[in-house]
Amino acid sequence: MSASAPAPRSAPALGGFNATLLGLEIRRALRSLRTVILVVAMPMSFLLLYGLPYRDHHPGDGQPLARITVAMAVYGAMIGATSCGAGVAMERVAGWNRQLRLTPLRPLAQVAVKTITAMVLGLIAVLAEFALGAALGVDLPPHVWLLAGLAAWLPSAVFALFGLFTGLVLPSQNVMQLVGPALVLLAVLGGIFIPLSLLPHAIRVVAPFTPAYGAGTLAQSCLGGGGAGAASVLNLLAWTGVFTAGAVWRLRQDVGRS
Template sequence: MTTADLAANERSVPRFGSFNSTLVRLELRRMLRNRRTVIFSVVMPVLFFLLFGTGKSYSDESAGHGNVAAFIMVSMALYGAMLSTTGGGAMVAVERSQGWSRQLRLTPLSSTAYISVKVLVAMLLGALSVVVTYAAGALTGAHMDTSVWLVTGVAVWVGSLVFAAFGVFMGYLLPSENVMQILGPGLALFAFLGGLFLPLEEMSPTFRTIAHFTPMYGLNEVVHAPLTGDAPGWAAVVNVLVWLAVFVGGAVWRFGRDTARV
């Protein structure tokens, strides 16, 4: 045995497929360094809330366990979290197009650890969207029962996992560096049809019917339920579960194909 062979035996493989806190920290820093990401995740939801939710005649009307300003705040937090998590997941596309994914295959990082970091960072950014939008609401007249602040906030955040899966799915499907420019208009449409910007009652019956099948509709109903006090309809719950299954399934399928490609 020579030194080289000994070295081969002594060298170890990192634990957890190389998942580590330095990686998560640097990935998060990268995200926050991207001006466009910050604008979409933090600035836009707050701005939309201030525009549509505050200082209006309806702002302080009751919406159940809180006021209409709070209702709009929850919608905008969901919108921001959706943009954050989709964008975070879709980073996969950027990294594939820049050859970074290939570079990572020359390290011990496992594919599962890689995708876990992407989803975790996407969810952390989503949490930032929710916290900042809720802080803006608290400072400008949104009122809810204390427990409702917590429950809706957590619901929005956990629910945005659906869109982290959507982002990863699209990230593997679209081999483009400008993936969010493609997804942006689609997300705006989802938000509109989900009733985030405009109550569905104000849409034409045709639109309303279509809206019930789009991916934001169910989640929007569910996250507002603790505030309005109305239990979400079955259609909404089924909508969330079906889209979650579609996006997670799609992400797993594309991810599997990607790692098998040798």
């Protein structure tokens, strides 16, 4: 008598996305003390460097310290989310991805877990920048702090996906060597370090098509003066779609090779 074939395994709800796995990933990310310190310390040092000269300026002069604080919060969220996402390169070497492939976790659900985890580091960076900005004298209404914080943090999803995609494409020994300079370049092109109005015309033409543009203009618009609109939102949505598709594609390739 032949043995009956095993019943096919039913597809998990939400592709295998669950709070237990998410909590595990967040704890793993926060245990990397070096990454957390980098995410907090580097943008804070930039805020001190660029912001201290404007500490005694009055609120009516365009709020330069507030704008620098928001810009560095965006940059901090970029660093935190990207570095966490790119950490998948080391996980592939360590065999963590192979362990996940033994579970019913689908590639899109894995991307969602990694993105949310990376956004936690982005949130830590934003809160640290805002705390330092307030200590330096930035005085904003509570609703402006909230809106600017959300506008600085939520786009970190784009950079979490950017880091995840690069971590899945590049070798582990090269990924951070390339991602670090790429973030600086994107920040310049997005007007994070220097207002776009002060940059050459060629850069101003290219800037709206770069990932950091939407994040920077959206956050700065919360302080008044315009600068953000449908183009900024479409920019973020488009890059989210591009990097999500790229990350899912690479994960499916990994599954196919397993």
